[in-house]
Amino acid sequence: MKMQPNKSASLWHALNAAGDLSGRSVFGAEASIALSDLVAGSTLYGRGEELCGRSVLVTTTNQFTTASALIELDGIARRIVLCPPDLPLEHLPFVIDTAEVDAIVSDRTTFALGSPRPLIFCPCSREIAPGNYDRTIQHQTEWILLTSGTTGVPKLVVHTLASLAGAIELGSTSAEPIVWSTFYDIRRYGGLQILLRAALTGKSLVLTSAHESTADFLARAGSHGVTHISGTPSQWRRALMSPSARLIDPKYIRLSGEIADQAILNRLRSFYPQARIAHAFASTEAGVAFEVNDGIAGFPASVIEHTPQVDMKVENHSLRIRSARTASCYLGEKAPILKGADGFVDTGDMIELQDGRYHFVGRRDGMINVGGLKVHPEEVEAVINRHPEVQMSLVRTKKNPVTGALVVADVVLKVAPLATSRDMHALQNDIVLICREALSSYKVPAAIYFVPALDVAESGKMIRVNA
Amino acid sequence: MTVMTVRSEIASQFTQVAREQGNRLAPLTDSLELLESGLDSLCFAIIVARLEGALGVDPFTSSEDALFPRTFGEFVEFYENATK
Numbered sequence: 120m121k122m123q124p125n126k127s128a129s130l131w132h133a134l135n136a137a138g139d140l141s142g143r144s145v146f147g148a149e150a151s152i153a154l155s156d157l158v159a160g161s162t163l164y165g166r167g168e169e170l171c172g173r174s175v176l177v178t179t180t181n182q183f184t185t186a187s188a189l190i191e192l193d194g195i196a197r198r199i200v201l202c203p204p205d206l207p208l209e210h211l212p213f214v215i216d217t218a219e220v221d222a223i224v225s226d227r228t229t230f231a232l233g234s235p236r237p238l239i240f241c242p243c244s245r246e247i248a249p250g251n252y253d254r255t256i257q258h259q260t261e262w263i264l265l266t267s268g269t270t271g272v273p274k275l276v277v278h279t280l281a282s283l284a285g286a287i288e289l290g291s292t293s294a295e296p297i298v299w300s301t302f303y304d305i306r307r308y309g310g311l312q313i314l315l316r317a318a319l320t321g322k323s324l325v326l327t328s329a330h331e332s333t334a335d336f337l338a339r340a341g342s343h344g345v346t347h348i349s350g351t352p353s354q355w356r357r358a359l360m361s362p363s364a365r366l367i368d369p370k371y372i373r374l375s376g377e378i379a380d381q382a383i384l385n386r387l388r389s390f391y392p393q394a395r396i397a398h399a400f401a402s403t404e405a406g407v408a409f410e411v412n413d414g415i416a417g418f419p420a421s422v423i424e425h426t427p428q429v430d431m432k433v434e435n436h437s438l439r440i441r442s443a444r445t446a447s448c449y450l451g452e453k454a455p456i457l458k459g460a461d462g463f464v465d466t467g468d469m470i471e472l473q474d475g476r477y478h479f480v481g482r483r484d485g486m487i488n489v490g491g492l493k494v495h496p497e498e499v500e501a502v503i504n505r506h507p508e509v510q511m512s513l514v515r516t517k518k519n520p521v522t523g524a525l526v527v528a529d530v531v532l533k534v535a536p537l538a539t540s541r542d543m544h545a546l547q548n549d550i551v552l553i554c555r556e557a558l559s560s561y562k563v564p565a566a567i568y569f570v571p572a573l574d575v576a577e578s579g580k581m582i583r584v585n586a
Numbered sequence: 587m588t589v590m591t592v593r594s595e596i597a598s599q600f601t602q603v604a605r606e607q608g609n610r611l612a613p614l615t616d617s618l619e620l621l622e623s624g625l626d627s628l629c630f631a632i633i634v635a636r637l638e639g640a641l642g643v644d645p646f647t648s649s650e651d652a653l654f655p656r657t658f659g660e661f662v663e664f665y666e667n668a669t670k
Contacts (some may be wrong), residue, residue: 332622354626360630360654361621382646386653488626520646521631551606560607566630 124254128255129194129540130280130318133289134158137321145317146343147183148328148336149245154321156247162187163224165250166241171195176215178202179243182326183307184226185236186314187430188243192224193280194256200275203306204329205559208274216449217275218263263450264308266403269484275450276457284315284427285405285444295370297439300325300340302350302358303306308403310374313349313553316585334363340364349373352383352398353490358385366538371409375399377492377523378479381416388414404457405464406444416477432463437483438470439463456506485515490522496583499526499564502557506550508532513573513581514564528564531573543569592669593662595640599633600625600658616659620631625632643668 127138140154152162161167161182175196179185185201192199200218202211214220215238222239265273281579299317303310305326317324325340330399340348348369350358355374358364369571372387372394396414401407409426411418423431429442441463448457458464459547467484470477489492495516503512510531516524530550547567554563574582592653598613603625604611606670620630636642644670646654 334619356654357621357627361630362619362656389655490631517635518647519635520644521630521634522627525631525635561628565635 125366129254129260130190130257130315131158132195133319134321135254136191137319139474140321140488141393142418143323144323145183145186146323146325146339146354147181147245147449148326148331148339150183152183153188153244154318154323157187157190159249160247161252162243162245163191163241163250164244164248165252167191167195167230167250168252169225169239170196170222170241171484173239174198174218174220174269175219175222175224175241176200176202176218177224178206178211179224179226181226181328181468182241182310183328184245186318186324186326187315188224190318193262194258194300196222196260197258198261198263198329199312201306203265204304206265207271210271213272214265214275229519237454256569263313264403264446266308267493267495267498269497270501271495271498276446277448277450278316278446282406282444282446283311284319285442285524286312286401287319295346296344297347298323298325298342298343298345300345300348302327302336302348303367303376303491306403307360309349309351309571310428312401312407315346315540320361333357334361337340337361338366345369347371347373348373351376351491351523352379353377354519355383355387364390371519372396373399375401377488377570379416380523382520384414384416386436400438402466404446405466406442406446408438408440408444410441415476417473417476420472420475420477423477430463431582433470434465435482435483436469438477440466483518487514487516487526489523489524489526492559492561494526494562499528499554499558499562503528503530503550503564504556506553508534508546509550511573513583516567522561525565526562527566529568529570529573531570592641596633596637596660596662596665599640603632603636610656614658615617615621616657616662620656620658620661637665641665641669 135158143154144151173196175192177185177188177199197392198218200220222241224241224243226243259279262278264276266276268274286515299322301310301313305311325345327336345367346369352374369391372391397410397412399410408429409422409570432439445464446457449455467482469480469483471480485496499514502511503509510533513529514526517527518524550567576582600611600614607629609629612618612623634646645664655664
Protein backbone atom coordinates (compact mmCIF):
# COMPACT_ATOMS: atom_id res chain seq x y z
CA MET A 120 0.00 0.00 0.00
CA LYS A 121 1.23 3.48 -0.81
CA MET A 122 0.23 6.54 1.15
CA GLN A 123 0.95 10.17 0.59
CA PRO A 124 2.56 12.09 3.44
CA ASN A 125 0.05 13.35 5.95
CA LYS A 126 -0.18 17.00 4.98
CA SER A 127 -0.84 18.16 8.52
CA ALA A 128 2.01 16.29 10.17
CA SER A 129 5.33 17.87 10.98
CA LEU A 130 8.63 16.20 10.29
CA TRP A 131 9.01 15.34 13.98
CA HIS A 132 5.50 13.84 14.15
CA ALA A 133 6.11 11.82 11.00
CA LEU A 134 9.33 10.45 12.43
CA ASN A 135 7.62 9.73 15.73
CA ALA A 136 4.92 7.78 13.87
CA ALA A 137 7.32 5.96 11.54
CA GLY A 138 7.31 2.79 13.61
CA ASP A 139 10.23 0.96 15.12
CA LEU A 140 13.28 3.22 14.98
CA SER A 141 15.63 0.88 16.82
CA GLY A 142 19.04 0.72 15.23
CA ARG A 143 18.24 3.61 12.89
CA SER A 144 20.46 6.69 12.88
CA VAL A 145 21.67 9.75 11.05
CA PHE A 146 25.35 9.04 10.46
CA GLY A 147 27.81 11.88 9.98
CA ALA A 148 31.57 11.54 9.54
CA GLU A 149 32.35 12.57 13.12
CA ALA A 150 29.15 11.71 14.99
CA SER A 151 25.85 9.95 14.73
CA ILE A 152 22.44 10.37 16.32
CA ALA A 153 19.87 7.63 16.83
CA LEU A 154 16.51 8.55 15.29
CA SER A 155 14.79 7.51 18.55
CA ASP A 156 16.96 10.07 20.41
CA LEU A 157 15.99 12.75 17.89
CA VAL A 158 12.35 12.04 18.69
CA ALA A 159 12.90 12.04 22.45
CA GLY A 160 15.36 14.89 22.91
CA SER A 161 16.58 18.18 21.54
CA THR A 162 19.68 19.35 19.71
CA LEU A 163 18.63 22.94 20.47
CA TYR A 164 19.27 22.55 24.20
CA GLY A 165 15.54 22.21 24.72
CA ARG A 166 14.98 25.78 23.53
CA GLY A 167 12.69 24.90 20.64
CA GLU A 168 9.70 26.58 22.29
CA GLU A 169 11.48 29.96 22.18
CA LEU A 170 11.56 29.65 18.41
CA CYS A 171 7.83 29.06 18.15
CA GLY A 172 6.27 31.26 15.48
CA ARG A 173 9.59 32.76 14.42
CA SER A 174 11.35 33.02 11.10
CA VAL A 175 14.43 30.94 11.81
CA LEU A 176 17.62 31.01 9.78
CA VAL A 177 19.45 27.68 10.04
CA THR A 178 23.12 28.14 9.30
CA THR A 179 25.45 25.49 10.62
CA THR A 180 28.99 24.38 9.90
CA ASN A 181 27.89 20.91 8.85
CA GLN A 182 24.92 19.02 7.45
CA PHE A 183 24.60 16.88 10.51
CA THR A 184 23.47 19.65 12.86
CA THR A 185 21.23 21.13 10.17
CA ALA A 186 19.45 17.78 9.80
CA SER A 187 18.60 17.54 13.48
CA ALA A 188 17.61 21.22 13.71
CA LEU A 189 15.20 20.86 10.77
CA ILE A 190 13.47 17.87 12.36
CA GLU A 191 13.02 19.86 15.53
CA LEU A 192 11.93 23.16 13.97
CA ASP A 193 9.33 21.99 11.45
CA GLY A 194 5.86 22.60 12.86
CA ILE A 195 7.21 25.01 15.48
CA ALA A 196 8.86 27.79 13.49
CA ARG A 197 6.73 29.97 11.24
CA ARG A 198 9.50 29.81 8.68
CA ILE A 199 12.73 27.88 8.26
CA VAL A 200 15.38 29.50 6.09
CA LEU A 201 17.88 26.90 5.03
CA CYS A 202 21.36 28.27 4.43
CA PRO A 203 23.39 26.41 1.78
CA PRO A 204 27.05 25.72 2.67
CA ASP A 205 28.55 28.17 0.19
CA LEU A 206 26.33 31.21 0.75
CA PRO A 207 28.66 34.23 0.74
CA LEU A 208 28.40 36.04 4.08
CA GLU A 209 27.81 39.33 2.26
CA HIS A 210 24.37 38.06 1.17
CA LEU A 211 23.22 37.10 4.66
CA PRO A 212 21.78 40.54 5.54
CA PHE A 213 19.67 40.44 2.34
CA VAL A 214 18.40 36.96 3.20
CA ILE A 215 17.63 37.95 6.79
CA ASP A 216 15.78 41.04 5.66
CA THR A 217 13.81 39.40 2.88
CA ALA A 218 12.74 36.42 4.98
CA GLU A 219 12.09 38.65 8.02
CA VAL A 220 14.37 36.42 10.03
CA ASP A 221 14.08 36.97 13.78
CA ALA A 222 15.98 33.95 15.08
CA ILE A 223 19.15 32.12 14.13
CA VAL A 224 20.02 28.52 14.81
CA SER A 225 23.71 27.85 14.45
CA ASP A 226 26.61 25.87 15.83
CA ARG A 227 29.00 28.74 15.12
CA THR A 228 30.35 30.50 18.17
CA THR A 229 30.83 33.91 16.60
CA PHE A 230 28.57 35.67 14.19
CA ALA A 231 29.04 39.12 12.71
CA LEU A 232 25.97 39.95 10.67
CA GLY A 233 25.58 43.70 10.81
CA SER A 234 21.84 43.16 10.80
CA PRO A 235 19.66 45.83 12.36
CA ARG A 236 16.94 43.25 13.04
CA PRO A 237 16.64 42.01 16.64
CA LEU A 238 17.57 38.36 16.56
CA ILE A 239 17.31 35.49 18.98
CA PHE A 240 20.38 33.32 18.79
CA CYS A 241 19.84 29.65 19.53
CA PRO A 242 22.87 27.37 19.53
CA CYS A 243 22.55 23.84 18.26
CA SER A 244 24.64 20.86 19.15
CA ARG A 245 25.69 17.50 17.79
CA GLU A 246 24.63 16.02 21.10
CA ILE A 247 21.07 15.29 22.12
CA ALA A 248 19.96 17.02 25.31
CA PRO A 249 16.86 16.03 27.23
CA GLY A 250 14.19 18.45 26.06
CA ASN A 251 10.92 16.76 25.59
CA TYR A 252 8.81 19.90 25.43
CA ASP A 253 5.35 20.23 23.96
CA ARG A 254 5.56 19.32 20.28
CA THR A 255 2.04 20.28 19.35
CA ILE A 256 2.14 21.60 15.82
CA GLN A 257 1.92 25.39 16.02
CA HIS A 258 2.48 26.30 12.40
CA GLN A 259 2.52 24.89 8.94
CA THR A 260 6.11 25.93 8.59
CA GLU A 261 7.27 27.65 5.43
CA TRP A 262 10.54 26.23 4.16
CA ILE A 263 12.75 28.74 2.37
CA LEU A 264 15.44 27.31 0.10
CA LEU A 265 18.03 29.49 -1.57
CA THR A 266 19.01 29.29 -5.21
CA SER A 267 21.50 31.44 -7.04
CA GLY A 268 20.19 34.46 -8.91
CA THR A 269 21.65 35.99 -12.06
CA THR A 270 23.59 38.68 -10.20
CA GLY A 271 24.86 36.41 -7.44
CA VAL A 272 22.22 37.56 -4.94
CA PRO A 273 20.27 34.46 -3.90
CA LYS A 274 16.61 33.91 -4.69
CA LEU A 275 14.41 32.72 -1.83
CA VAL A 276 12.14 29.87 -2.88
CA VAL A 277 9.06 29.16 -0.77
CA HIS A 278 8.04 25.56 -0.05
CA THR A 279 6.13 23.65 2.61
CA LEU A 280 6.89 20.20 3.96
CA ALA A 281 3.96 18.99 1.85
CA SER A 282 5.37 20.41 -1.40
CA LEU A 283 8.89 19.19 -0.61
CA ALA A 284 7.68 15.72 0.28
CA GLY A 285 5.07 15.45 -2.48
CA ALA A 286 7.01 12.81 -4.42
CA ILE A 287 7.81 10.66 -1.40
CA GLU A 288 5.82 7.49 -0.98
CA LEU A 289 5.20 6.43 2.57
CA GLY A 290 4.09 3.16 4.05
CA SER A 291 5.97 0.93 1.64
CA THR A 292 5.39 -2.63 2.74
CA SER A 293 8.83 -3.74 1.68
CA ALA A 294 10.48 -5.66 4.50
CA GLU A 295 13.91 -5.01 3.04
CA PRO A 296 15.97 -2.75 5.27
CA ILE A 297 16.66 0.60 3.62
CA VAL A 298 19.65 2.82 4.38
CA TRP A 299 19.69 6.13 2.53
CA SER A 300 22.65 8.19 1.49
CA THR A 301 23.45 11.03 -0.84
CA PHE A 302 26.51 12.73 -2.25
CA TYR A 303 24.46 15.92 -2.13
CA ASP A 304 24.49 18.36 0.71
CA ILE A 305 21.12 18.20 2.47
CA ARG A 306 21.08 22.01 2.63
CA ARG A 307 20.23 21.98 -1.08
CA TYR A 308 17.02 20.73 -2.69
CA GLY A 309 18.48 17.46 -4.04
CA GLY A 310 19.98 16.44 -0.71
CA LEU A 311 16.99 17.65 1.29
CA GLN A 312 14.84 15.21 -0.70
CA ILE A 313 16.92 12.37 0.70
CA LEU A 314 16.85 13.69 4.29
CA LEU A 315 13.05 13.87 4.02
CA ARG A 316 12.82 10.37 2.56
CA ALA A 317 14.78 9.03 5.51
CA ALA A 318 13.04 11.10 8.20
CA LEU A 319 9.47 10.61 6.96
CA THR A 320 9.92 6.86 6.69
CA GLY A 321 12.15 6.42 9.74
CA LYS A 322 15.18 5.07 7.87
CA SER A 323 18.88 5.53 8.50
CA LEU A 324 20.76 8.17 6.56
CA VAL A 325 24.48 8.49 5.88
CA LEU A 326 25.62 12.07 5.28
CA THR A 327 28.77 13.29 3.54
CA SER A 328 31.22 15.58 5.24
CA ALA A 329 33.16 18.44 3.67
CA HIS A 330 36.33 17.18 5.34
CA GLU A 331 36.12 13.65 4.03
CA SER A 332 37.53 12.21 0.79
CA THR A 333 35.25 10.45 -1.66
CA ALA A 334 37.03 7.17 -0.88
CA ASP A 335 36.51 7.57 2.87
CA PHE A 336 32.86 8.47 2.39
CA LEU A 337 32.27 5.42 0.19
CA ALA A 338 33.96 3.20 2.77
CA ARG A 339 31.79 4.64 5.53
CA ALA A 340 28.62 4.34 3.40
CA GLY A 341 29.56 0.73 2.71
CA SER A 342 30.11 -0.02 6.39
CA HIS A 343 26.60 1.27 7.20
CA GLY A 344 25.14 -0.94 4.47
CA VAL A 345 23.76 1.86 2.27
CA THR A 346 21.05 0.54 -0.06
CA HIS A 347 19.66 3.74 -1.64
CA ILE A 348 21.97 6.51 -2.77
CA SER A 349 21.62 9.66 -4.84
CA GLY A 350 23.93 12.15 -6.48
CA THR A 351 24.53 14.25 -9.55
CA PRO A 352 26.03 12.58 -12.64
CA SER A 353 29.28 14.44 -11.85
CA GLN A 354 29.35 13.10 -8.30
CA TRP A 355 28.81 9.59 -9.67
CA ARG A 356 31.59 10.04 -12.24
CA ARG A 357 33.89 11.02 -9.39
CA ALA A 358 32.78 8.06 -7.26
CA LEU A 359 33.51 5.64 -10.10
CA MET A 360 37.06 7.00 -10.28
CA SER A 361 37.63 5.63 -6.78
CA PRO A 362 38.56 1.99 -6.12
CA SER A 363 36.31 2.39 -3.04
CA ALA A 364 33.26 2.47 -5.33
CA ARG A 365 33.37 -1.33 -4.86
CA LEU A 366 32.69 -0.88 -1.14
CA ILE A 367 29.04 0.01 -1.65
CA ASP A 368 26.44 -2.36 -3.02
CA PRO A 369 23.37 -0.19 -3.65
CA LYS A 370 19.99 -1.53 -4.70
CA TYR A 371 18.82 1.86 -5.90
CA ILE A 372 20.86 4.61 -7.53
CA ARG A 373 19.32 7.98 -8.25
CA LEU A 374 20.79 10.71 -10.43
CA SER A 375 19.48 14.25 -10.48
CA GLY A 376 20.57 17.87 -10.60
CA GLU A 377 22.22 17.62 -14.00
CA ILE A 378 21.58 16.02 -17.36
CA ALA A 379 22.36 12.31 -17.09
CA ASP A 380 24.20 11.33 -20.26
CA GLN A 381 24.26 7.83 -21.71
CA ALA A 382 27.90 7.32 -20.73
CA ILE A 383 27.32 7.68 -16.98
CA LEU A 384 24.13 5.60 -17.13
CA ASN A 385 26.03 2.82 -18.93
CA ARG A 386 28.95 2.97 -16.53
CA LEU A 387 26.71 2.72 -13.49
CA ARG A 388 24.79 -0.14 -15.07
CA SER A 389 27.96 -2.15 -15.70
CA PHE A 390 29.51 -1.28 -12.33
CA TYR A 391 26.39 -1.97 -10.22
CA PRO A 392 24.50 -4.54 -12.31
CA GLN A 393 22.12 -5.41 -9.46
CA ALA A 394 21.01 -1.81 -8.83
CA ARG A 395 17.91 -0.07 -10.10
CA ILE A 396 19.19 3.10 -11.72
CA ALA A 397 16.91 6.08 -12.09
CA HIS A 398 17.49 9.59 -13.30
CA ALA A 399 15.08 12.15 -11.97
CA PHE A 400 14.06 15.55 -13.18
CA ALA A 401 13.69 17.97 -10.31
CA SER A 402 14.56 21.53 -9.44
CA THR A 403 14.22 23.74 -6.37
CA GLU A 404 11.48 25.74 -8.08
CA ALA A 405 9.64 23.06 -10.07
CA GLY A 406 9.92 20.29 -7.46
CA VAL A 407 10.30 16.62 -8.33
CA ALA A 408 8.64 16.10 -11.71
CA PHE A 409 9.46 12.57 -12.82
CA GLU A 410 11.88 9.69 -12.68
CA VAL A 411 13.19 7.76 -15.69
CA ASN A 412 13.87 4.08 -15.08
CA ASP A 413 14.80 2.63 -18.47
CA GLY A 414 18.49 3.49 -18.27
CA ILE A 415 18.37 5.63 -21.40
CA ALA A 416 19.33 9.32 -21.50
CA GLY A 417 16.49 11.78 -21.97
CA PHE A 418 12.90 10.72 -21.33
CA PRO A 419 10.06 9.14 -23.34
CA ALA A 420 7.64 11.65 -24.87
CA SER A 421 4.79 9.89 -23.07
CA VAL A 422 6.14 11.17 -19.73
CA ILE A 423 4.78 14.64 -20.55
CA GLU A 424 1.21 13.33 -20.80
CA HIS A 425 1.23 10.45 -18.39
CA THR A 426 2.94 11.40 -15.15
CA PRO A 427 0.50 11.06 -12.25
CA GLN A 428 0.01 14.22 -10.15
CA VAL A 429 2.24 16.29 -12.41
CA ASP A 430 1.06 18.36 -15.38
CA MET A 431 3.69 19.12 -17.98
CA LYS A 432 3.83 20.97 -21.25
CA VAL A 433 6.43 22.21 -23.67
CA GLU A 434 6.13 25.83 -24.75
CA ASN A 435 8.74 27.66 -26.80
CA HIS A 436 10.87 24.51 -26.44
CA SER A 437 11.07 24.78 -22.65
CA LEU A 438 9.61 22.32 -20.16
CA ARG A 439 6.88 23.71 -17.91
CA ILE A 440 5.58 21.97 -14.80
CA ARG A 441 2.51 22.30 -12.60
CA SER A 442 2.02 20.15 -9.52
CA ALA A 443 1.57 20.26 -5.76
CA ARG A 444 5.33 19.78 -5.52
CA THR A 445 6.38 23.08 -7.06
CA ALA A 446 7.39 26.01 -4.88
CA SER A 447 4.65 28.57 -4.33
CA CYS A 448 6.63 31.75 -5.06
CA TYR A 449 9.87 33.64 -4.57
CA LEU A 450 10.04 35.70 -1.42
CA GLY A 451 10.65 39.44 -1.51
CA GLU A 452 9.15 42.64 -2.82
CA LYS A 453 11.05 42.76 -6.09
CA ALA A 454 11.16 39.02 -6.54
CA PRO A 455 10.51 37.57 -9.99
CA ILE A 456 7.30 35.70 -10.78
CA LEU A 457 7.70 31.96 -10.24
CA LYS A 458 4.46 30.62 -11.74
CA GLY A 459 2.53 31.73 -14.79
CA ALA A 460 -1.16 32.62 -14.52
CA ASP A 461 -1.96 29.00 -15.42
CA GLY A 462 0.09 27.74 -12.47
CA PHE A 463 2.94 26.33 -14.55
CA VAL A 464 6.57 26.87 -13.58
CA ASP A 465 8.84 27.44 -16.57
CA THR A 466 11.93 25.37 -15.82
CA GLY A 467 13.97 27.23 -18.45
CA ASP A 468 15.27 23.84 -19.56
CA MET A 469 15.10 23.52 -23.34
CA ILE A 470 14.10 20.10 -24.62
CA GLU A 471 13.97 18.62 -28.10
CA LEU A 472 12.05 15.63 -29.40
CA GLN A 473 14.19 13.05 -31.24
CA ASP A 474 12.71 9.68 -32.19
CA GLY A 475 9.97 9.74 -29.57
CA ARG A 476 12.28 10.84 -26.77
CA TYR A 477 12.91 14.24 -25.29
CA HIS A 478 16.50 15.30 -24.69
CA PHE A 479 17.74 18.30 -22.75
CA VAL A 480 19.60 20.65 -25.07
CA GLY A 481 20.44 23.61 -22.82
CA ARG A 482 19.04 26.53 -20.91
CA ARG A 483 17.05 29.45 -22.25
CA ASP A 484 18.84 31.85 -19.92
CA GLY A 485 22.26 30.43 -20.76
CA MET A 486 22.67 29.18 -17.20
CA ILE A 487 25.58 26.75 -16.95
CA ASN A 488 25.46 23.67 -14.74
CA VAL A 489 28.95 22.75 -13.53
CA GLY A 490 28.67 19.44 -11.74
CA GLY A 491 25.25 20.38 -10.33
CA LEU A 492 26.24 23.93 -9.35
CA LYS A 493 24.53 26.75 -11.22
CA VAL A 494 26.47 29.50 -12.92
CA HIS A 495 24.66 32.52 -14.31
CA PRO A 496 26.67 33.97 -17.21
CA GLU A 497 25.68 37.55 -16.26
CA GLU A 498 27.41 37.29 -12.89
CA VAL A 499 30.68 36.15 -14.47
CA GLU A 500 30.43 38.68 -17.33
CA ALA A 501 30.02 41.52 -14.83
CA VAL A 502 33.32 40.53 -13.20
CA ILE A 503 35.19 40.15 -16.51
CA ASN A 504 33.84 43.51 -17.70
CA ARG A 505 35.44 45.23 -14.72
CA HIS A 506 38.82 44.71 -16.37
CA PRO A 507 39.92 48.05 -17.86
CA GLU A 508 40.88 46.52 -21.21
CA VAL A 509 37.63 44.61 -21.71
CA GLN A 510 34.89 46.05 -23.93
CA MET A 511 32.36 43.26 -23.45
CA SER A 512 32.19 39.55 -22.79
CA LEU A 513 29.97 36.56 -23.31
CA VAL A 514 30.13 33.66 -20.88
CA ARG A 515 28.98 30.34 -22.25
CA THR A 516 29.07 26.65 -21.57
CA LYS A 517 31.53 24.10 -22.88
CA LYS A 518 30.49 20.49 -22.67
CA ASN A 519 32.69 18.38 -20.42
CA PRO A 520 32.71 14.65 -19.65
CA VAL A 521 33.71 15.12 -15.98
CA THR A 522 31.49 17.95 -14.71
CA GLY A 523 28.93 17.98 -17.53
CA ALA A 524 29.94 21.52 -18.41
CA LEU A 525 32.65 24.10 -17.89
CA VAL A 526 32.49 27.88 -18.05
CA VAL A 527 34.33 29.62 -20.91
CA ALA A 528 34.30 33.26 -21.97
CA ASP A 529 34.45 35.12 -25.30
CA VAL A 530 35.97 38.53 -24.68
CA VAL A 531 36.04 41.63 -26.89
CA LEU A 532 38.89 44.00 -26.06
CA LYS A 533 38.68 47.79 -26.19
CA VAL A 534 41.79 48.08 -28.30
CA ALA A 535 42.73 46.04 -31.36
CA PRO A 536 44.17 42.52 -30.99
CA LEU A 537 47.37 42.27 -29.07
CA ALA A 538 50.73 42.29 -30.75
CA THR A 539 52.22 39.16 -29.29
CA SER A 540 50.90 35.90 -27.98
CA ARG A 541 52.87 36.64 -24.83
CA ASP A 542 50.80 39.79 -24.21
CA MET A 543 47.64 37.87 -24.96
CA HIS A 544 48.52 35.17 -22.48
CA ALA A 545 49.31 37.73 -19.79
CA LEU A 546 45.95 39.43 -20.33
CA GLN A 547 44.10 36.10 -20.18
CA ASN A 548 45.79 35.39 -16.86
CA ASP A 549 44.92 38.85 -15.64
CA ILE A 550 41.22 38.36 -16.41
CA VAL A 551 41.20 34.92 -14.79
CA LEU A 552 42.82 36.46 -11.73
CA ILE A 553 40.07 39.04 -11.17
CA CYS A 554 37.50 36.28 -11.64
CA ARG A 555 39.24 34.15 -9.04
CA GLU A 556 39.17 36.99 -6.54
CA ALA A 557 35.45 37.62 -6.98
CA LEU A 558 33.93 34.22 -7.80
CA SER A 559 33.76 30.64 -6.56
CA SER A 560 36.20 28.43 -8.45
CA TYR A 561 33.53 26.63 -10.52
CA LYS A 562 32.39 30.02 -11.88
CA VAL A 563 35.86 31.07 -13.08
CA PRO A 564 36.21 30.59 -16.87
CA ALA A 565 38.37 27.59 -17.74
CA ALA A 566 39.31 29.34 -20.98
CA ILE A 567 39.25 32.93 -22.24
CA TYR A 568 38.94 33.48 -25.99
CA PHE A 569 39.56 36.91 -27.51
CA VAL A 570 37.06 37.56 -30.29
CA PRO A 571 36.68 40.59 -32.59
CA ALA A 572 32.95 41.06 -31.87
CA LEU A 573 29.90 39.53 -30.23
CA ASP A 574 26.43 39.24 -31.74
CA VAL A 575 24.02 41.76 -30.30
CA ALA A 576 20.28 41.51 -30.99
CA GLU A 577 18.11 44.49 -31.93
CA SER A 578 16.95 44.60 -28.32
CA GLY A 579 20.52 45.53 -27.45
CA LYS A 580 21.03 42.24 -25.64
CA MET A 581 23.75 39.81 -26.48
CA ILE A 582 22.62 36.75 -28.35
CA ARG A 583 23.09 33.67 -26.21
CA VAL A 584 23.29 30.38 -28.01
CA ASN A 585 21.76 27.52 -26.05
CA ALA A 586 23.96 24.49 -25.83
CA MET B 587 52.54 11.93 -31.42
CA THR B 588 54.74 9.52 -29.51
CA VAL B 589 53.70 7.77 -26.33
CA MET B 590 56.29 9.69 -24.34
CA THR B 591 54.87 13.07 -25.29
CA VAL B 592 51.33 12.04 -24.35
CA ARG B 593 52.58 11.22 -20.86
CA SER B 594 54.59 14.42 -20.54
CA GLU B 595 51.71 16.53 -21.84
CA ILE B 596 49.38 14.95 -19.26
CA ALA B 597 51.88 15.42 -16.46
CA SER B 598 52.39 19.05 -17.37
CA GLN B 599 48.61 19.70 -17.42
CA PHE B 600 48.20 18.04 -14.00
CA THR B 601 50.94 20.27 -12.62
CA GLN B 602 49.69 23.45 -14.23
CA VAL B 603 46.01 23.01 -13.32
CA ALA B 604 46.91 22.11 -9.74
CA ARG B 605 48.97 25.30 -9.51
CA GLU B 606 46.23 27.46 -11.05
CA GLN B 607 43.55 26.06 -8.74
CA GLY B 608 45.78 26.26 -5.70
CA ASN B 609 45.69 22.50 -5.08
CA ARG B 610 48.65 20.56 -3.75
CA LEU B 611 49.52 17.80 -6.21
CA ALA B 612 50.84 14.44 -5.02
CA PRO B 613 53.91 13.01 -6.82
CA LEU B 614 52.71 11.60 -10.15
CA THR B 615 53.45 7.90 -10.03
CA ASP B 616 51.60 5.31 -12.08
CA SER B 617 49.99 3.82 -8.99
CA LEU B 618 48.74 7.17 -7.67
CA GLU B 619 44.95 7.01 -7.27
CA LEU B 620 43.44 9.99 -9.08
CA LEU B 621 41.17 10.86 -6.18
CA GLU B 622 44.20 10.91 -3.87
CA SER B 623 46.14 13.21 -6.21
CA GLY B 624 44.92 16.40 -4.54
CA LEU B 625 42.81 17.38 -7.56
CA ASP B 626 39.04 17.83 -7.43
CA SER B 627 36.43 17.21 -10.14
CA LEU B 628 36.78 20.76 -11.45
CA CYS B 629 40.53 20.23 -11.91
CA PHE B 630 39.93 17.00 -13.84
CA ALA B 631 37.29 18.72 -15.98
CA ILE B 632 39.78 21.46 -16.91
CA ILE B 633 42.58 18.93 -17.54
CA VAL B 634 40.35 16.88 -19.87
CA ALA B 635 39.29 20.04 -21.73
CA ARG B 636 42.90 21.21 -22.17
CA LEU B 637 44.12 17.77 -23.22
CA GLU B 638 41.42 17.75 -25.88
CA GLY B 639 42.97 20.96 -27.19
CA ALA B 640 46.55 19.71 -26.93
CA LEU B 641 46.15 16.07 -28.04
CA GLY B 642 43.01 16.35 -30.15
CA VAL B 643 41.18 13.57 -28.27
CA ASP B 644 38.71 13.26 -25.43
CA PRO B 645 38.58 9.54 -24.59
CA PHE B 646 36.07 10.21 -21.78
CA THR B 647 33.47 11.25 -24.34
CA SER B 648 34.44 9.01 -27.23
CA SER B 649 34.39 5.69 -25.32
CA GLU B 650 30.91 5.38 -23.85
CA ASP B 651 31.19 2.02 -22.17
CA ALA B 652 34.76 2.12 -20.93
CA LEU B 653 35.38 2.31 -17.23
CA PHE B 654 36.98 5.45 -15.89
CA PRO B 655 40.70 5.36 -15.18
CA ARG B 656 41.33 5.23 -11.45
CA THR B 657 45.09 5.70 -11.23
CA PHE B 658 47.45 8.12 -12.93
CA GLY B 659 48.94 5.20 -14.89
CA GLU B 660 45.49 4.17 -16.14
CA PHE B 661 44.76 7.78 -17.03
CA VAL B 662 47.90 7.99 -19.19
CA GLU B 663 47.11 4.62 -20.79
CA PHE B 664 43.54 5.81 -21.48
CA TYR B 665 44.93 8.70 -23.53
CA GLU B 666 47.74 6.68 -25.13
CA ASN B 667 45.21 4.19 -26.45
CA ALA B 668 43.00 6.97 -27.76
CA THR B 669 45.83 8.73 -29.59
CA LYS B 670 47.21 5.59 -31.22
